[in-house]
Amino acid sequence: NAGVTQTPKFQVLKTGQSMTLQCAQDMNHNSMYWYRQDPGMGLRLIYYSASEGTTDKGEVPNGYNVSRLNKREFSLRLESAAPSQTSVYFCASSGFTGTGMGIQYFGAGTRLSVL
């Protein structure tokens, strides 16, 4: 049972380069999320997808785009990476319970450095 799988685990980019972070879940969850985590800042929501076919901005969406490719996969794209995007990125998923979006389960993270 893999849960939430993120690739790559580590990445180094130069300023201005682009890349896509991949996320897949095998729990048949409706909702998926992308967070960034910086020291002392906790988890900040970038984008989320409440269900297949929908995406919404979170707290810090600038500089990012997302694609909900299907129910399993939710990707995060940096079109032109900046040093301020150096962070650890987490993907999560949750099953919609009818009383809220439910418990989120997280991947192991992608550690991104932008030079």
Add this chain to the structure above:
Amino acid sequence: GESVGLHLPTLSVQEGDNSIINCAYSNSASDYFIWYKQESGKGPQFIIDIRSNMDKRQGQRVTVLLNKTVKHLSLQIAATQPGDSAVYFCAEGHSGNTPLVFGKGTRLSVIA
């Protein structure tokens, strides 16, 4: 805006003692609360949750207490072990199609 916060950013506990991690929330509409544990280099891991119609819920060595009157949530860890060393996050959610709101986290250090 509504937010979830923590009273103590760091907590050091002797091995074998009980730990109490606190969290304050501000959204009175929140109707469920979750505690996560994040070990170094890993993603947050679900520990326990509680619905707003409950005051207390127990798991294995962990207890979550909810005081809606003062909007306070706590996580109690019994007989703290070195493996409990981690950052602990509280999160709140409510009915409707909106994500959880996470607090900034408390680092628990267990002294052997």
